[in-house]
Amino acid sequence: MVEAAEKPAAGGMTLFLCGDVMTGRGIDQVLPHPGDPVLHEGYATSALDYVALAQRANGPIPRPAEFAYVWGDALAEWARVAPDLRIVNLETAVTRRDDWQRGKGIHYRMHPANVPCLTAAGIDCCVLANNHVLDWGYAGLAETLETLRRAGLQRAGAGRDRAEAAAPAVLPVAGKGRVLVFAYGAQSSGIPPDWAAAAGLPGVNLLPDLSPATLQQIAAQVEADKRPADVVVASIHWGGNWGYAVPAAHQRFARGLIDRCGVDVVHGHSSHHPMGIEVYRGRPILYGCGDFLNDYEGIAGYEPYRGDLSLMYFLEVDPASGTLVRLRMVPMQMRRFRLNRASAADSRWLRSVLDREGQPLGSRVEAGPGSSLALRW
Numbered sequence: 544m545v546e547a548a549e550k551p552a553a554g555g556m557t558l559f560l561c562g563d564v565m566t567g568r569g570i571d572q573v574l575p576h577p578g579d580p581v582l583h584e585g586y587a588t589s590a591l592d593y594v595a596l597a598q599r600a601n602g603p604i605p606r607p608a609e610f611a612y613v614w615g616d617a618l619a620e621w622a623r624v625a626p627d628l629r630i631v632n633l634e635t636a637v638t639r640r641d642d643w644q645r646g647k648g649i650h651y652r653m654h655p656a657n658v659p660c661l662t663a664a665g666i667d668c669c670v671l672a673n674n675h676v677l678d679w680g681y682a683g684l685a686e687t688l689e690t691l692r693r694a695g696l697q698r699a700g701a702g703r704d705r706a707e708a709a710a711p712a713v714l715p716v717a718g719k720g721r722v723l724v725f726a727y728g729a730q731s732s733g734i735p736p737d738w739a740a741a742a743g744l745p746g747v748n749l750l751p752d753l754s755p756a757t758l759q760q761i762a763a764q765v766e767a768d769k770r771p772a773d774v775v776v777a778s779i780h781w782g783g784n785w786g787y788a789v790p791a792a793h794q795r796f797a798r799g800l801i802d803r804c805g806v807d808v809v810h811g812h813s814s815h816h817p818m819g820i821e822v823y824r825g826r827p828i829l830y831g832c833g834d835f836l837n838d839y840e841g842i843a844g845y846e847p848y849r850g851d852l853s854l855m856y857f858l859e860v861d862p863a864s865g866t867l868v869r870l871r872m873v874p875m876q877m878r879r880f881r882l883n884r885a886s887a888a889d890s891r892w893l894r895s896v897l898d899r900e901g902q903p904l905g906s907r908v909e910a911g912p913g914s915s916l917a918l919r920w
Contacts (some may be wrong), residue, residue, distance in 0.1 A: 555868050556719045556774060560627040562812045562832030562854040565662050566613065567635035567651035570880055575607040576656035581652060583643050594880075596650030596841030598886075601878045608880070611663040613836060615881040620873050621665060627716045631835065632780060632812045633661070633669035633676075633698075637687040642680030647735070649677040654872055655690040659886060662694055668712045672700025672728035672747045673780040673813075677738050681745050700726025700778065701740070710747040710771045711768055711775075720772045725765065725806075729753070729781035732813040740778060753796040764802040765911040769805055772862050777829075778810040780879070780888035782831065785845050787818055787900050789830050794821070797828045803899030807865035808858065814840075817893065821902030822920040825866035827858060828904075840877060851877050852889055854916075870918040871911055872897075890914050905913040 569592045571578055579603050587593065593623055598604055611618060621629070633653035637658055643650050654782070661669070667900075669691055677684050684701060691698050702708035710722040723724060726919070728734045728747045742748035761777075769775055777800050800806040814831030820827040835853045839863040854874040860866070874885035874893050885893070894916050897908040901918075911917035 554719060554862065555859045556716055556722070557624065557626040558700075558722065558764045558776070558808070558860060559621065559624070559772075559808050560808075560829065560832060560858060561627040561816070561835035562814070562853065563634040563650055563837065564631040565634045565656070565675075565834070565837040567653040568849060569597065570613060571653040571657055573604050573606045573608045573612075573655040573714050573880055574610065574654075574660055576654045577607075578639060578642065578652060578654035581846070584648060584892050591631055593838040597838065597880055600841035604879045607758070610657070610659040611673050613880055613882065614664045617882045617883045618664070626857060627719065628667045628714050628722055629665055630668045630776065630778070630810070631666055631670065632673055633671060633729055634673050636677070636679045636683045637674055637690045639682040642678045642682055644678055644680065644735075647678065649675070651675045652679050652683065655686060658690050658694045661696060666895045667714055668694060668697040668808075670700050670709075670724065670726040670778045670780075671698050672726040672736075672749070672778070674728070674733035678749060681783055684745055687867075697724075699724045700728065701745075702865035703745045705740045705742055705744070708746060709764065710817045710887065718773065720914050721770065722774045722776060723765075723768055723841060724797050725761070726778045727780070729779065731782050732780045734780070741773055747820050753792045755799070758796070758799045761800065764803045764853065771837060774860055774862050775806045776808045776809070776810055777806045778812070779910065780813050781811060782813050784813065784815045785848055786814075789819060789904070793830060797821075797830070800851070801826050801828075807860060815845070815850045816852070817854050817897060819897065820870070820906050820918060821901070821904035822867055822906060824919070826865070827867045827870060829856065832856060835875075835884065837877065838880065840880070849889070849892065852885055852893055853882070854881065854893070872916040872918070874914065874916065890916070907914050
């Protein structure tokens with residue numbers, strides 16, 4: 544199939560998706576209400592160390608920065624496209640708690656008073672089924688859930704027990720229907736197995752495996768919650784941080800979500816860089832969206848993957864059929880803890896990589912209007 548014309552289809556629903564959004568640690572320190580900077584890492588002992596690294600690499604960062612500062616040029620793109628919903632993987636606890644998880648090398652947290660950073664971006668739903676939401680213990684998770692609730696932000700993938708962690712976020716779109724966001728985590732992304740939510744036990748919605756039996760369980764839940772014309776998003780934190788190869792098990796599972804579970808969009812994340820895209824039976828599978836926002840500037844290693852570059856994914860979906868009408872991506876670059884439009888050269892580099900990785904999956908990526916990239920399938 545070839546992407547339709549640029550004009551949105553009548554009744555089409557536009558979703559914004561991205562990869563990991565990490566507003567903790569160094570980013571938290573430059574926001575108006577920085578938390579305790581003490582870290583329990585082998586690499587750094589203070590979150591301020593990450594601010595210093597970024598400034599050494601790219602120049603001064605305002606302190607305190609306004610809540611909207613980190614989103615930079617993404618704000619104008621959101622205003623221009625006006626997506627119906629904005630869904631992100633929030634890869635940080637939002638807490639003042641200090642019950643750091645022993646034996647875990649990295650811990651992310653943002654002070655609850657900095658949650659306006661998320662509302663400044665108009666985020667509708669935060670996926671929490673990841674390997675950092677419990678970095679500061681059960682009390683930290685409870686404060687995260689309550690802070691997001693008070694801010695009016697929907698969340699999925701973690702909760703006070705198994706039922707709450709597995710429940711979808713239900714997001715109505717006026718005049719178009721609803722989006723259901725089911726969120727899952729896999730141990731392959733670094734989620735400790737004892738973080739799994741259970742009856743009477745808080746935690747994340749952790750997949751036991753990627754087997755047909757697990758698909759059957761998901762199918763039963765989707766069937767129980769889905770109404771006609773609902774768009775179902777399965778948001779999955781899986782796989783390692785680096786590398787473009789799509790594991791065969793991931794492809795089988797993603798296709799199974801579409802074939803057997805009534806899922807319309809597979810939203811994969813955990814990789815620190817964007818991965819190839821597949822459109823299967825008219826439905827998009829984003830195997831890895833790459834990091835969107837983080838404090839990794841100035842950290843050496845893995846430079847060939849260009850982890851400083853990220854993508855804004857705008858998916859137009861037909862709610863009547865659940866199929867993809869259009870997928871457009873806008874390249875961004877993180878500098879000075881701020882999202883900036885990527886240069887023409889960097890956009891071409893991303894296009895080339897996504898086109899190369901998408902070809903075995905049946906997709907192509909071309910230059911789109913302005914600095915955007917367009918998926919063809």
